[in-house]
Amino acid sequence: MQTRPYRSALYIPGSKDRALDKARGLPVDAILFDLEDAVAPDAKVAARDTLNAALTTGGYGQRQRIVRINGLDTEWGKADTAAVAAMDCDAVLLPKVNSTDDVDALAALIPDLPIWAMMETPQGVLNAADIAAHPRMAGFVLGTNDLAKDLNSRGRPALATSLQLCLLAAKAAGIVALDGVYNAFKDEDGLRAECVEGRDMGFDGKTLIHPAQVAITNEVFGPTADEIDLAQRQIAAFEAAEADGQGVAVVDGRIVENLHIVTARATLAKADAIAALEST
Structure with a gap:
C-alpha cells in the first residue's frame, strides 16, 4: 500500500520561469513539469533548457519532480528524452501510452529513471x-480530458469503467495512481466532490492545473484527525487482543482484524510522511 504522499500533483509549464519559481513554495506533493501540452510548439525546444536550469538550481524540497515529455512519435520526443536523462528529476512521464511497446521504447532511451504513464487512450x-x-513502471496519471475526447463521452460517470480498470491495474502492480484534472479551477465545491470520489475509489491523489486547487486536494486525500485517531485505537486494541491470545478486537462496536491493522498502519505512515514533507 502506497504511503508516500501523492495527494496533489500540479502541472507546471517547463517554459515558464515564473511558474517554475513559484512551484518551489507550493505545498504540493509532486510537480509534473510539462514539456508537452502546456508548452506551445514554438517554445518546446527552449523549454528544455529553461526546465533544466530550474531543476539544476533546485529548491523543490521533498516534492517528487516528474517531467512529462512529448511523445516519442512527435518531432520533439527523442530530444526531450535526451534532455530529461540529464536533468535532476525523479521520474519521466510518457504521454498517450498505448502498450508496453511504448514503455520499452522509452526505457531503452533512459535506462535508469522510473517511468510514469499517461493513461489517456482507449x-x-x-x-x-x-x-x-x-x-520500469512507477505510476499512472489519468488523462481524463484526452480520454473523454477519444471516447466521445460527456461527464465523469462515462469514464467510470476506464478509471476503475486503470486503478485495478495500478493496485495489482503496486504502483501509484493519480486521478485526472478538474478543469473548472474556480469551482471549489465541484473540485471537492471529484476529489472525494477519486479518494473513495482508491486513487492516491489528483493531478491539478492551478495552485488554487492544492489546499482542497491535500485536505481530501490526506488522513483526517478522526482517521488517525481511529487507526491508533485499532492498533492498540488489536495488540492488546493478541497479547490476550485473541485474533480479533472490537473498536467502536466493529470487529478489527489483521487486515484492518494493515490499513491502520498505512494511514499512520502516510500521516507521518505528510508531516515530514510539510516540515521541509
Missing part, C-alpha cells in the same frame, strides 16, 4: 494491466 486503458506490470 487502447492504453485496455492494456492497463500489462502496462502497470512493466518492471
